[in-house]
Amino acid sequence: MDTTYWGRDFGLMMVIKDAYRNKILWRKYVRYETIAGYIEGVSWLREHGFRIYGVVIDGLRGLAEALKTYPVQHCQFHQMMTVRHYLTGNPDIEASRELLSLAGSMTRMDKESFIGAFNGWYVKYKDVLNERVQDRRMKTPPYMRPRLRSAYLSLKRNMGRLWTFYDYKDRIIPNTNNGLEAVFADIKSKVRVHSGLTREHRIKLIDEYISRHY
Numbered sequence: 001m002d003t004t005y006w007g008r009d010f011g012l013m014m015v016i017k018d019a020y021r022n023k024i025l026w027r028k029y030v031r032y033e034t035i036a037g038y039i040e041g042v043s044w045l046r047e048h049g050f051r052i053y054g055v056v057i058d059g060l061r062g063l064a065e066a067l068k069t070y071p072v073q074h075c076q077f078h079q080m081m082t083v084r085h086y087l088t089g090n091p092d093i094e095a096s097r098e099l100l101s102l103a104g105s106m107t108r109m110d111k112e113s114f115i116g117a118f119n120g121w122y123v124k125y126k127d128v129l130n131e132r133v134q135d136r137r138m139k140t141p142p143y144m145r146p147r148l149r150s151a152y153l154s155l156k157r158n159m160g161r162l163w164t165f166y167d168y169k170d171r172i173i174p175n176t177n178n179g180l181e182a183v184f185a186d187i188k189s190k191v192r193v194h195s196g197l198t199r200e201h202r203i204k205l206i207d208e209y210i211s212r213h214y
Helices: 035-047 076-087 094-104 111-130 146-162 178-192 199-213
Strands: 002-007 010-018 023-030 055-057 072-074
Touching (some): 010 035, 023 199, 072 076, 076 146, 094 111
């Protein structure tokens, strides 16, 4: 599940792509990414006899809870990008550099090794993580490094869903949404060479391309 955008008011929500057959099963043109839109897609699949073995999501807040009926995999690539967003690509302190490096290694590690390394990072840097601004005038001073805390807490909050694919090996659930991102990139490359199309003609072009290739 994911949503891609071409402009401020034009998006293509490809709610479900079959990870086995690389086939787009349901899509909807939208202005915003919403939980309701994804639920609509899932309901359509169920009504048409599809069996859902698991769902890979990008981390839209509240979506995992809305889909808790199914095994939900939080895209590891999106999680890595979230950590990078908070820490930047070149952090200035050792704790941030090590957490960024650990997050970047996620797809090359197994569940037990990653969680062990993550817990080890916390033990090593918990004082740095929890350090507050020294200001006697404030009853509860803010944390010194809020972006480091945001990166850490994002990983901690999503940890259980980052390894769903590992816990359901019999279902062969992907650990990222990269397959869908590749489809988005392919479609966009085809649409880009037809610049100047109206919204209606752009939709027709996309629909035709998807029907022929996906």
